[in-house]
Amino acid sequence: MISKFLAIISMVVLFLSCSSNNKTLLIANAKVHCTGVTSQKCLQIKELGETDWTYFYNDIEGFDYVEGFYYKIKVTVTEVENPPEDGSSLKYKLIKILEKSKAPLNLDQGSWLVTRVKDRENFGRNPFIKIDLSQNEISGNTSCNRFSAKIVVTDNKVDISELSSTEMICRDIEVETAFLDALANVTSYTLKDDKLQLLNDNKELLIECNYLKSE
Structure with a gap:
């Protein structure tokens, strides 16, 4: 009975590890023009250890972004079952804002x-x-x-x-x-x-x- 219970728990843990995981993201202080299905403005993000910013086309549930600030946030990433053709296969949800700092202005910013x-x-x-x-x-x-x-x-x-x-x-x-x-x-x-x-x-x-x- 115990071995059967442990087997079930192991399967649940394995399923969760495959379908979702946590990530720490760095977010730049300004959105930029990007082109997906339509022309839009995207966040610029990178994961810890990465050097280049990349366009981020998704939304992050629970995250209220304010331009002019750098962020370091922790999110959970979940696979979406049967995503729409023009939609992402991943869902991002905010766990916690780890850091938020105001970006110094540049003369030619805004x-x-x-x-x-x-x-x-x-x-x-x-x-x-x-x-x-x-x-x-x-x-x-x-x-x-x-x-x-x-x-x-x-x-x-x-x-x-x-x-x-x-x-x-x-x-x-x-x-x-x-x-x-x-x-x-x-x-x-x-x-x-x-x-x-x-x-x-x-x-x-x-x-x-x-x-x-x-x-």
Whole structure:
């Protein structure tokens, strides 16, 4: 009788070990565009010991992901019986968040909402900035017109050139004029927490921005 009971237990353990297991996953601080059945945004994950991030097309049950944070989580992975043709054969469920840490911002991560231009802090419509260091481009909106320029960043030094904008008639032209004038004189920056400050040669504040969520 005992031997029969042990045999049953062994079969159950064997079945469970084949159908599910626990894994520790590292999750990057931003989703990226990926293409599965449709175009979508995927988590970037890797297991402990791996060096390269991979796209993760599944959902993780019980896991509320917040962009801008790195995660280390423990999950259980279960095989799905008769999965749909366009679905995964694996089901992931959160066991525990082991670590969660805020990722340091990069200058060209997401967009930046302008909250101050020199001494001005009130705007009918706030300008915003987007920086792409891979293309050495800075662009955005002056509060009325779109603008673009070339940007080169070395350490915390900034060189902005070839600044241009569209020419729509603006109701509050003073904001646009002040913003473009300030932008043309930026020579360095500081970045702390979610705040970007653009400075001139004398380290005087020209433009201050708050971070906007990644697009």
